Amino acid sequence: MAATPSSRMTVIVAGAGIVGSACAYFLGQAGAQVHLLDASAPAAEASGAADGAVSVASKRPGPLMTAALSGIALYRELEESGPLSGLFHRRSTFIVAASEDEQKVLETHATALADAGVVITAIAGDDIPRRFPALSRAASLIIEVQGEGHAIGYQVVHRLIAASGATVHRSTPVTRLVPDRSGTRLAGVETPAGFLGADAVVLATGNGSSALLGLADVLTPRKGQLLITERDPALNAAMPGSIMSGRYLLSKGSQKTASAAPAPAGPARGFGLVIDPLRTGQFLIGGTREDHGNKQETDLSAVSRILADAVALVPDLARLRLLRSFAGARAAVRDGLPLVGRLPGLSNAVVATGFEGDGICLGPVMGRAVARLLLDKEPGLDLAPFAPNRFQSSGDAA
Numbered sequence: 001m002a003a004t005p006s007s008r009m010t011v012i013v014a015g016a017g018i019v020g021s022a023c024a025y026f027l028g029q030a031g032a033q034v035h036l037l038d039a040s041a042p043a044a045e046a047s048g049a050a051d052g053a054v055s056v057a058s059k060r061p062g063p064l065m066t067a068a069l070s071g072i073a074l075y076r077e078l079e080e081s082g083p084l085s086g087l088f089h090r091r092s093t094f095i096v097a098a099s100e101d102e103q104k105v106l107e108t109h110a111t112a113l114a115d116a117g118v119v120i121t122a123i124a125g126d127d128i129p130r131r132f133p134a135l136s137r138a139a140s141l142i143i144e145v146q147g148e149g150h151a152i153g154y155q156v157v158h159r160l161i162a163a164s165g166a167t168v169h170r171s172t173p174v175t176r177l178v179p180d181r182s183g184t185r186l187a188g189v190e191t192p193a194g195f196l197g198a199d200a201v202v203l204a205t206g207n208g209s210s211a212l213l214g215l216a217d218v219l220t221p222r223k224g225q226l227l228i229t230e231r232d233p234a235l236n237a238a239m240p241g242s243i244m245s246g247r248y249l250l251s252k253g254s255q256k257t258a259s260a261a262p263a264p265a266g267p268a269r270g271f272g273l274v275i276d277p278l279r280t281g282q283f284l285i286g287g288t289r290e291d292h293g294n295k296q297e298t299d300l301s302a303v304s305r306i307l308a309d310a311v312a313l314v315p316d317l318a319r320l321r322l323l324r325s326f327a328g329a330r331a332a333v334r335d336g337l338p339l340v341g342r343l344p345g346l347s348n349a350v351v352a353t354g355f356e357g358d359g360i361c362l363g364p365v366m367g368r369a370v371a372r373l374l375l376d377k378e379p380g381l382d383l384a385p386f387a388p389n390r391f392q393s394s395g396d397a398a
């Protein structure tokens with residue numbers, strides 16, 4: 001039997017990142033009583049350490065691209081109707097190729113974007129220095145992806161929680177899921193403060209989902225290092241949107257590499273360049289993809305490499321001081337798609353995790369889909385490709 005599809009239901013949402021907060025918001029709007037539990041605090045993990053591209057530009061073709069388009073549309077709606085007013089800034093993303101390899105990848109990706117209905121424009125030849133005097137002469141092709149935007153993750157989280165009416169429990173990790181006597185539903189969850197019961201439970205616990213659900217073989221923490229420069233209003237104004245290198249598509253796995261170069265030895269560490277002109281006049285520059293979760297440190301070799309790549313593409317950045325570097329850990333599923341849906345065998349429990357580098361864009365739309373699932377409504381998004389049980393046949397726990 002499904003969870004009671006009542007607007008008066010009590011729901012535990014574990015994880016106050018952008019996905020859990022969005023879920024709490026949409027459940028609250030439907031009249032549900034929500035307990036939002038976080039092991040630490042709202043936006044303490046990936047949602048507070050992200051860039052903030054609300055963007056389809058780098059999405060892998062297929063269900064992620066489709067979901068991202070719904071995600072952007074929902075940001076626009078929430079911006080216009082109030083909850084995210086002033087937090088979502090519309091702009092284009094410009095994907096830049098500066099080598100033959102990058103150009104091939106970009107051309108393939110541009111076709112996939114156009115096929116998905118995304119409005120794109122190619123900029124080449126003399127139009128590049130005319131429209132982007134700040135870009136290096138190495139830039140040979142730019143694809144402008146229109147209709148995108150930027151939002152700062154922790155601001156979205158705090159706004160959604162404030163509007164949700166949820167009771168927030170900080171420093172309250174869920175330590176165990178507690179089934180009821182039938183074994184087909186959860187009665188609630190165990191926390192260090194004791195048992196908490198509910199009609200339904202949502203796990204939006206990011207990398208914390210591994211321990212709760214036994215997903216260590218499926219979910220990997222993927223560290224990213226990001227940099228923030230000082231302000232340069234003139235240079236900032238000369239960049240009409242986010243600049244993404246063609247190599248970023250490779251680093252993220254949105255497209256396969258054109259050359260069959262062997263993978264480097266040692267732990268995986270990818271570099272993909274994004275230069276984001278922030279509204280403050282600063283630049284946010286990233287970043288790495290490293291398959292571990294130690295987000296406490298940034299390192300000089302990564303910071304130097306990111307800066308060198310950025311200056312190669314936008315030479316005037318060389319005159320700016322670096323203000324700070326920081327890191328966060330994305331939750332990456334091994335097939336590159338998130339895990340969203342009912343937990344197998346538990347009709348009133350839903351998981352939503354594994355959004356890797358896409359969760360700021362997808363958070364609100366996935367939170368709404370999960371809330372609708374619990375309320376027995378159409379999720380508004382095809383969740384079949386994200387089914388949590390898709391790894392079960394290989395012996396994994398989800």
Ligand SMILES: Cc1cc2nc3c(=O)[nH]c(=O)nc-3n(C[C@H](O)[C@H](O)[C@H](O)COP(=O)(O)OP(=O)(O)OC[C@H]3O[C@@H](n4cnc5c(N)ncnc54)[C@H](O)[C@@H]3O)c2cc1C
Pocket residue numbers: 014015016017018019020037038039040041042043044045046047048049050051052053054055153172173174175204205206207208209212223224225226286287327328329330331352353354355356357358359360361362363
């Ligand atoms: C460097 C970097 C750059 C990024 N840039 C972008 C970008 O430009 N665009 C984009 O769309 N996405 C980006 N992302 C990805 C995005 O930040 C994440 O996909 C998104 O924040 C995931 O949200 P979440 O709510 O699933 O997880 P999280 O934000 O990680 O939240 C999970 C929460 O669960 C809590 N928790 C964990 N275990 C438990 C437990 N047992 N009980 C209770 N609570 C628990 C944690 O404390 C945490 O607050 C970036 C990420 C990084 C690291």
